[in-house]
Amino acid sequence: MSKIIDSHFLIKIIxxxxxxxxxxxxxxxxxxxxxxxxxxxxxxxxxxxxxxSQMPSLPDQILQWxxxxxxxxxxxxxxxxxxxxxxxxxxVKPEHKRFDFKPKEGVREYAWVLKVAAVLIxxxxxxxxxxxxxxxxxxxxxxxxxxxxxEILYAVExxxxxxxxxxxxxxxxxxxxxxxxxxYPEKFTDSTRIVELEGEAYFNVSHDVSRPFKVICRNTVTVxxxxxxxxxxxxxxxSIVLTKGIVETFKKNSSVGIExxxxxxxxxDEKIGFSKPVKANISHYLAWRKGxxxxxxxxxxxxxxxxxxxxxxxxEFRNPSERSKIITGVFDxxxxxxxxxxxxxxxxxxxxxxxxxxxxx
Amino acid sequence: xxxxxxxxxxxxxxxxxxxxxxxxxxxxxxFQPSIFYYLFKxxxxxxxxxxxxxxxxxxxxxxxxxxDLTLSGKAYLYKIAHNLAINxxxxxxxxxxxxxxxxxxxxxxxxxxxxxxxxxxxxQKAVSxxxxxxxxxxxxCRFDGFEYSEIAEILDISLQTVKNQMSKALAVLRKRLQxxxx
Numbered sequence: 001m002s003k004i005i006d007s008h009f010l011i012k013i014i015x016x017x018x019x020x021x022x023x024x025x026x027x028x029x030x031x032x033x034x035x036x037x038x039x040x041x042x043x044x045x046x047x048x049x050x051x052x053s054q055m056p057s058l059p060d061q062i063l064q065w066x067x068x069x070x071x072x073x074x075x076x077x078x079x080x081x082x083x084x085x086x087x088x089x090x091x092v093k094p095e096h097k098r099f100d101f102k103p104k105e106g107v108r109e110y111a112w113v114l115k116v117a118a119v120l121i122x123x124x125x126x127x128x129x130x131x132x133x134x135x136x137x138x139x140x141x142x143x144x145x146x147x148x149x150x151e152i153l154y155a156v157e158x159x160x161x162x163x164x165x166x167x168x169x170x171x172x173x174x175x176x177x178x179x180x181x182x183x184y185p186e187k188f189t190d191s192t193r194i195v196e197l198e199g200e201a202y203f204n205v206s207h208d209v210s211r212p213f214k215v216i217c218r219n220t221v222t223v224x225x226x227x228x229x230x231x232x233x234x235x236x237x238x239s240i241v242l243t244k245g246i247v248e249t250f251k252k253n254s255s256v257g258i259e260x261x262x263x264x265x266x267x268x269d270e271k272i273g274f275s276k277p278v279k280a281n282i283s284h285y286l287a288w289r290k291g292x293x294x295x296x297x298x299x300x301x302x303x304x305x306x307x308x309x310x311x312x313x314x315x316e317f318r319n320p321s322e323r324s325k326i327i328t329g330v331f332d333x334x335x336x337x338x339x340x341x342x343x344x345x346x347x348x349x350x351x352x353x354x355x356x357x358x359x360x361x
Numbered sequence: 362x363x364x365x366x367x368x369x370x371x372x373x374x375x376x377x378x379x380x381x382x383x384x385x386x387x388x389x390x391x392f393q394p395s396i397f398y399y400l401f402k403x404x405x406x407x408x409x410x411x412x413x414x415x416x417x418x419x420x421x422x423x424x425x426x427x428x429d430l431t432l433s434g435k436a437y438l439y440k441i442a443h444n445l446a447i448n449x450x451x452x453x454x455x456x457x458x459x460x461x462x463x464x465x466x467x468x469x470x471x472x473x474x475x476x477x478x479x480x481x482x483x484x485q486k487a488v489s490x491x492x493x494x495x496x497x498x499x500x501x502c503r504f505d506g507f508e509y510s511e512i513a514e515i516l517d518i519s520l521q522t523v524k525n526q527m528s529k530a531l532a533v534l535r536k537r538l539q540x541x542x543x
Contacts, residue, residue: 007531008509008524017508042542046534049541050484050503056401058394059411065389068418069382075423165390173390 005029010040014047016335052330054283057243062171062206144186152186158199161312168195172213175202177232177288179309200232202289220268222249223257230285234305241265241285249274293331293339300325300347304360311336313353318361322349374434377425385425389418392435395505396442402500403446405481405489413449417442439505440515443497450493487537491530498523499530 003009003025012018013026030036144152158164158176166174170188180199188194193213205213205224215222217231218238227245231238240249242264248257249266251273258266258274265280287294293310295303301323304315310333317323325347331339340351340358352359370391376384396417401410420441428434481489488496497516501507507515509523516523535542 007528011502011527015506042535043531045542046531046538047503049538050488050534053482053485055398056407056410058397059407059414061390061393064393064411064415065386068389068415068422071415071419072422075419 010043014044062173153183154186155181155183157181160309171206173204175289177201197231202230204228219252219270220249221252222247236270238268239265241280243282287330291333293333295327295329298327299323300327303327314357316357316359318359322360378428385422392438399442399500399505400446404449413445416445436511436515443515487534490537491533495526495530498526502527
């Protein structure tokens with residue numbers, strides 16, 4: 001019991017890095033006094049709030065990658081390499097190393113990998129992309145199939161609990177949220193780029209005026225030339241939120257479109273059709289890209305549905321009347337216990353995790 | 362827990378050490394967002410943060426064959442980014458303060474392009490008010506998920522200094538944000 005409970009200790013608790021023993025210690029300390037509860041509460045609030053701030057938009061990844069590649073290509077210019085012979089300024093490793101792979105070196109590199117692995121085990125909080133699914137070497141990820149028009153198509157599926165990033169043949173990037181699926185052709189035609197979405201994805205479309213980019217989602221078609229936007233379909237509703245440029249959205253087989261401008265959103269309901277475009281709270285709709293859940297007057301049922309999708313867990317409501325309770329707030333997606341404790345405290349309910357099942361009571 | 366493919370990152374680092382460009386591309390797409398936001402917290406200028414992000418990855422690639430045995434690839438990447446940020450703020454100290462961006466904002470009145478200029482809220486201002494090393498420790502711990510021992514390696518300081526700076530950061534933030542935290 002000689003351990004000091006200071007802010008460092010509490011941060012470990014918040015970051016979920018504490019041992020079971022320390023968690024016990026923490027619980028006892030918390031229950032000791034109201035001051036302790038207040039101190040911890042303030043720290044949690046501070047910890048949460050500093051991260052809720054909106055940050056500037058990210059530089060375009062594809063453009064930036066092109067710049068890096070161009071610069072590196074210049075650096076690896078052989079003339080320059082000769083003048084700086086002993087510096088590590090080389091883009092391509094000398095050929096002989098590739099073939100001259102001595103067993104000894106192999107063992108050493110393996111040891112290095114193991115060490116890195118040991119360190120990396122701690123990095124479970126990277127809220128970003130899980131892995132890039134490159135269209136160039138799809139063989140390892142997705143099997144192509146042929147549709148009725150005898151086009152070769154790929155379908156990339158992000159299961160529950162997994163997110164994927166897809167680089168399309170035209171260098172557009174698609175960030176696929178959990179429990180979602182994107183179907184796209186091996187090659188786009190000369191006149192259009194058509195993909196089909198189930199679930200939710202953020203699109204960063206490479207600019208090409210001559211080939212409009214079309215996303216089919218349920219009964220909607222969204223047409224763009226080069227821009228960034230989010231499409232989400234859960235249950236019967238499709239929502240489209242635009243962060244850059246201009247897009248036009250159509251009902252399938254209809255020629256009357258709705259034009260969306262930067263910062264606007266529109267929803268489509270199978271029964272009602274399109275809503276009017278309205279100003280959208282972008283950070284709310286794009287929270288998932290930053291590893292966050294953002295809820296605004298959302299029913300507990302929908303909240304648990306979304307969390308369940310993300311963590312691939314099943315949800316059971318012991319008392320059906322809890323389903324309609326309302327939640328508003330932004331949560332870090334990386335700590336399930338934390339989310340449940342806050343929701344539990346707010347709504348005065350108990351949320352328990354047992355195995356891969358959550359019980360709300 | 363959501364599956365972060367750590368095996369994939371380890372695999373990529375191994376490939377990058379062998380100068381595999383495709384692996385480097387994937388690594389860039391993975392870590393560009395966090396590096397950009399880390400740098401932004403030091404230069405508070407979108408264009409500068411973008412340039413430094415680029416420079417960070419170029420340096421990382423050029424030095425990939427020196428990837429340390431004791432430092433993880435991610436920590437090494439942050440080490441490069443941090444040094445670039447500090448060098449930049451030494452060269453142009455004006456860039457290091459948020460007030461600079463705000464005064465620029467006024468001279469660009471009428472051109473409220475959020476991509477170019479970005480207004481900080483109270484929380485960001487509080488973080489930006491921390492001294493550089495203190496801000497680095499807090500940022501790495503809070504936003505980039507590093508543990509104290511890793512922060513010590515990235516910043517080349519002792520574990521005790523990390524602890525001291527972290528305590529200082531929390532005390533300052535608490536004071537500055539008092540009104541928001543009640």
